Amino acid sequence: MALERLQTLRGMVDLLPRQTMVWQQVEEQARHHFHRAGVREIRTPLLEATALFARGIGEATDVVCKEMYSFQDRGQRSCTLRPEGTASVVRAAIQHGLLNQGHQRLWYMGPMFRYERPQAGRQRQFHQLGLELLGVAEERSDVDAMAMAWDLLGDLGIQGLQLQLNTLGTPEDRRCYREQLVGWLEQRVQQLDPDSRQRLATNPLRILDSKNNTTQDLLREAPQLLTTLGKESRERFEGVCQLLQALDIPFVITPQLVRGLDYYTHTAFEITSDQLGAQATVCGGGRYDGLAAILGGPPTAGMGWAMGIERLVLLLGSQKDATPPQVVLLNRGESAQVRALVLARQLRQAKLHVELDLSGATFARQFRRADRLGGRLAVIIGEQEAQAGVVKLKWLHHPPQSGSDLDMGEEWTLPAAEVSKTVERLLAD
Known part of the structure; x- marks a missing residue:
């Protein structure tokens, strides 16, 4: 009897030599880009304690509840293949005392794992490159991070870009806004899609990020976080906008752009490309000043972003010719x-x-x-x-x-x- 021909698991993709040429172009450009900006590379393990992501991403999120590759090892410890990079970088900075050595400018690149439906530019093993700025709270660091993302995409030749910007304010700003939003949505709960109804009890701010068209139509009339910000948060956001204008980086204020967990504060952003269809986001990030404390470290300001390399490769074209031999x-x-x-x-x-x-x-x-x-x-x-x-x-x-x-x-x-x-x-x- 003939043996079954073995193939990759669903959502796990081989990178053949022709495609690898494009990946190498992205990786090389990123290394040069971060070196010029004084950002140092950090490499963390693929496998971490599950508790790191339960705290660092949030137990109520779809990633933790539905998408992580988690298992018990032989020591009966719950382990997880990392689904994102930020939590691991902050954990490493705490564990090795980097936060006691002044502010840190770090970048990473490597595979991540999520059990979700594979589609173009999104696989179950996917790759990200990301930036984390730790220990600096000023709005200048927000703009510095966004400018590095914008310029890297420009260096790669990515076209049709748009920077979408929002502010989440302080935890107090968000608490007040959450009460207003929940009260408004509870009166219209029958008009929400099933996922948004579930989020209403667990993580209501994520409803603003719903991909359901009917829910998005409803949300156009919902209260806006920008109208509930305190004076300090409004001034900070205005400062971020002015600095982006000084750098001549165009942006669009997008009130629906949110991060649902309490340790996220102030700036949130995404960079999209009109060449990617429904999966338009090529970079996303924001400020997470509360994350280090949640992971057991000292209170530490943080700002970062991540790019999906698969989506960059889609934009650059996977059929790029190899460099001819001399x-x-x-x-x-x-x-x-x-x-x-x-x-x-x-x-x-x-x-x-x-x-x-x-x-x-x-x-x-x-x-x-x-x-x-x-x-x-x-x-x-x-x-x-x-x-x-x-x-x-x-x-x-x-x-x-x-x-x-x-x-x-x-x-x-x-x-x-x-x-x-x-x-x-x-x-x-």
């Missing part, structure tokens, strides 16, 4: 194959991008493959060249504009000992 090393015959292996290593040690043809096919087929790869310069070794101690060179694509010893389409023979220096010089022209 040199394609064509070879045929027993002695030639050995010589080609040695030469390929020498050229790679000279920091050149070299593709060694290992097929043993005819030179005609090797040339066709080299052309498809987009290789710039062919180095050719057959048995005759190997025995004579020479190689042949031939431009395939993009010869130098002038000053080259070798014209396009022309083959040039030279001693094998001179190949490495000659190729370096030709490609440097």
